[in-house]
Each structure stands twice: as structure tokens, then as C-alpha cells.
Amino acid sequence: MYKSAKNSTYTLWFYLFVGSFLFGVFLMNMGNGKLLAEDGIFSTSSVNRLKYIEIDNGSFFRYVIKNRVGESAVLLLLSTTGLGLLAVYGCIIWQGILAGMTITAAVIRFGIKGLLLILGGFFPHQLLLIPAQVMLLGWCYENCIRVHFPAKYTTPYYNGKKQRIVRQGITLLWIAIVVLVGCILESYVNPMLISDLVKIF
Numbered sequence: 001m002y003k004s005a006k007n008s009t010y011t012l013w014f015y016l017f018v019g020s021f022l023f024g025v026f027l028m029n030m031g032n033g034k035l036l037a038e039d040g041i042f043s044t045s046s047v048n049r050l051k052y053i054e055i056d057n058g059s060f061f062r063y064v065i066k067n068r069v070g071e072s073a074v075l076l077l078l079s080t081t082g083l084g085l086l087a088v089y090g091c092i093i094w095q096g097i098l099a100g101m102t103i104t105a106a107v108i109r110f111g112i113k114g115l116l117l118i119l120g121g122f123f124p125h126q127l128l129l130i131p132a133q134v135m136l137l138g139w140c141y142e143n144c145i146r147v148h149f150p151a152k153y154t155t156p157y158y159n160g161k162k163q164r165i166v167r168q169g170i171t172l173l174w175i176a177i178v179v180l181v182g183c184i185l186e187s188y189v190n191p192m193l194i195s196d197l198v199k200i201f
Contacts, residue, residue, distance in 0.1 A: 017095065025101070025103075028100065028105055045057070047201050057188050065180075068129075074087070075140050078140070080147070084148065085149070089137070102118065106118045113200055113201060117194075117198070119200075127182075128179075130185075132179045
């Protein structure tokens with residue numbers, strides 16, 4: 001995509017995410033009596049368990065990789081079909097709603113400490129995983145419109161199919177490396193941070 005087209009697309013995604021985020025906040029506020037029950041999200045017992053849980057970092061890493069790769073594989077597969085755009089926008093909306101509900105639940109339950117817990121849960125791996133996710137969505141979006149919606153395809157055409165494939169492959173490799181590093185941080189660094197944070201609860 002040309003720079004102007006990219007900026008327009010990413011701006012639309014940003015507004016879509018913000019709208020979904022606010023909807024998630026609304027949902028959590030409307031249903032907090034049920035969703036924030038003692039056995040619901042961010043229950044006191046579940047947070048207390050985090051104080052004493054011992055994580056097998058190797059097993060946790062395999063679990064994280066499996067989930068990240070699985071989600072990415074579904075997006076990549078759908079990007080080769082006419083459902084690719086729907087998958088991209090669906091992912092943005094879902095992530096926005098989930099973020100809105102999660103942050104709101106933490107703040108309602110624990111106030112400023114809940115916000116600290118959310119920030120701790122995001123650091124440091126999300127500093128890599130969020131940009132990688134945006135890059136992957138951009139890759140899938142471009143791949144889908146190139147094949148199924150050529151009228152919307154504004155990226156300059158390359159000299160041949162080989163050049164395009166190489167470009168796409170390099171981009172995917174870069175995304176994979178960033179995700180791998182992010183998963184390592186999520187599995188080996190973030191648990192130590194969370195174990196320290198939950199001591200304030």
C-alpha cells in the first residue's frame with residue numbers, strides 16, 4: 001500500500017479499535033454484577049493464587065507459542081480467501097472489546113492497583129507483540145485485497161511474482177522474529193513482574 005493509503009487504513013483501524021474499546025467498557029459496566037462475581041474475572045481468589053503459583057517457564061513458553069502461532073495461522077489462511085478482510089476487521093473489533101472489558105474490570109475491582117496490574121501484564125512483551133500484530137494485520141489485509149479486491153490494491157506492482165513473494169516472505173519472517181522475542185519475554189520476564197506486582201494486593 002502507498003503511504004497515504006496505509007495511513008488512511010490504519011486511521012480507520014484506530015477508530016474502529018477505540019469504538020470497540022468503548023463498547024467493551026460499556027458492556028463491563030452494564031454486566032459488572034455478573035461478570036465481577038467472586039468467581040468472575042479478576043476475582044480476589046484468582047489474584048491471590050498468583051502470589052504463590054510457580055510457573056514452569058518452558059511449558060508456559062510452549063503454550064504461548066502455540067496460541068500465538070495458531071491465531072496468526074488462522075489470519076494468514078483467511079487472508080488467502082475472500083473472508084480475509086472480515087477476519088482483519090473482526091480481529092480488531094474483538095481485541096478492542098476485550099481490552100475495554102479487561103481494563104474496566106481491573107479498575108472496578110481494584111482501582112489504581114488494577115490498572116497497575118494490567119500495565120504489568122502488558123510489559124514488556126506487548127511492546128513487541130502489538131506492533132507485530134498490526135504488521136500482520138496489514139500483511140493479511142494487503143494479501144487479501146491484492147487477490148480478491150484488486151480495485152482497492154494501491155501498492156506499486158513489482159517486476160514479477162518472484163519479487164512480490166520475496167517481499168512478502170521477508171515481511172513475514174520479520175514479524176515471526178518479533179513475535180518469537182515477544183513470546184520469550186512473555187514467558188520468562190513477565191511472570192517475574194506479575195509475581196512482584198500481586199504482592200501489593
